[in-house]
Amino acid sequence: MSNLAQFDSDFYQSNFTIDNQEHSGDDSNAYGNLYESRKQQAGEQPQPASFVPSEMLMSPGYAGQFFQPASNSDYYSQSPYIDSFDEEPPLLEELGIHFDHIWQKTWTVLNPMKPADGSIMNETDLTGPILFCVALGATLLLAGKVQFGYVYGMSAIGCLVIHALLNLMSSSGVSYGCVASVLGYCLLPMVILSGCAMFFSLQGTFGTVSSLVIIGWCSLSASKIFIAALHMEGQQLLVAYPCALLYGLFALLTIF
Template identity: 65%
Template sequence: MGFREYRGSRQHTHAHFVLTGHTSFEDEPPLLEELGINFDHITQKTMTVLNPTKETDASILGDGDLAGPLVFCLMFGSCLLLGGKVHFGYIYGIGGIGCVSLWCLLNMMSLTGVSVWTVASILGYCLLPMVFLSGASIILSLQGVLGQILATLSVGWCSLSASKLFVSALAMHDQQLLVAYPCALLYGVFALLTIF
């Protein structure tokens, strides 16, 4: 009993090309453009977080790209994993609850609404100092006074950057301290995950 040979070919008719609008692969946009990944915005947001005293361009904050925040969350979890702490579920769970909570709070505080993706993007980018703290926890023990000082500085850096980005994105002048407090609470939980 033999197997039949199947010799099929994929033929596209003229109607297929007319319906899809593409005549070749050269006419299609690049994959990163289709996915909405803009390396220039990622670099600008990262530099804004690294230097919170720098003036923020509000136009880069409107999009809710999650490529950079996902990379920073993975880096944070990987550094904790190298230190012997498996907290990926806690990172994404606390991050998700924090994003939704801060989204509700910011929608109540601002005159213009904000999308949950923008909140997740800003909170994820501002997680970068926590990545540095978790990287330091691989080399150093953060259980003593040095760990408390580094954790306090990291939480302050994260919350200052996040509140500055939220205030400039939502035009919430003179409300940075009100936004910084819940951000500090959220990043404080991440610091506790790093220390203990």
């Protein structure tokens, strides 16, 4: 037991005294004062400028805040994309749909005595022809006749035949789209005849006379437009004859 007590006293024995504690406190105060003085000297000295990229430097006229760039009206006014959007045509014109041309062509068909404008009739506008073909099939359907296939089939074959004949007769030639456009617009009087068939029967003298008048109306309008567009003066009767045969087929669908 004496040995254990001596070991404890030797283990816990140290040379630390109160004087040493006071001396260490003075040293810590000295180190603190030295740190504060160096800190004050560092604050008084100018700090070296750190490297800042030129992209991050703000211009003198910058009026915005950080992460909120100021709007520059001059940039948007001079942007080529804004000008290109303003100069773009409307969507209907890009699709080839011109309501003024449709109205002019329709009025030319409704008035056979009005001279046709060849520059307008040369355009391959199929909006009106498709609309008139659908209207003809719809009026026939309301009259109890499902003839959509015959209307589309005869229209396509008739356009091919008239296209071949006009290319043989004219020196300038004509496109298939132009032929389809003219024949489709001139189908409007036949739509009127099929509309009459919805209310009364055309299988009689009145129906026969009305059909002949409508066939002459359609063929006269189509031949007038073809003559004006292709500069085929003196050949209107030659052009009107195959057109009358084509519209006669539509008249037979309407009557029977």
